[in-house]
Amino acid sequence: MTTGTIDLSKTVYELVTAHPEVAEILYGIGLKEIKNPAMLNTAGRFMTIPKGAALKKVSLDEIVAQLKALGFEVINDAGE
Numbered sequence: 001m002t003t004g005t006i007d008l009s010k011t012v013y014e015l016v017t018a019h020p021e022v023a024e025i026l027y028g029i030g031l032k033e034i035k036n037p038a039m040l041n042t043a044g045r046f047m048t049i050p051k052g053a054a055l056k057k058v059s060l061d062e063i064v065a066q067l068k069a070l071g072f073e074v075i076n077d078a079g080e
Contacts, residue, residue, distance in 0.1 A: 003071035008064075012052060013044035025066050030058045 004019050012034065016023045026034045031052055033039040053060040064074050 005073045005075060006049075006067050007075050008049050009076040010048065011045055012047050012049060013040055015049070016040060016044065019072075021070070022067070025070065026052070026063070029063055029066065031056055 003021075006015060006019070006022065012026070016034070023034045023040075026049070033043070047055075049063060050060055052058075053063055060077075064077055067074050
């Protein structure tokens with residue numbers, strides 16, 4: 001069962017707006033600023049998950065694995 005599609009080329013703001021549970025996943029992995037509404041509404045409007053992972057030195061593979069484990073289809077993942 002697919003929960004939804006996560007397009008890694010979309011901004012964090014777009015993804016969290018469409019799938020609020022994505023914020024919990026990103027927060028749990030170490031992207032703590034995701035819970036700050038001001039950050040989500042500013043940086044989140046141009047930041048993508050791959051950019052945020054690189055900035056915070058968090059494994060993109062780990063993020064993708066967690067999203068897939070929750071039933072999301074992940075597209076535009078350079079690793080695939």
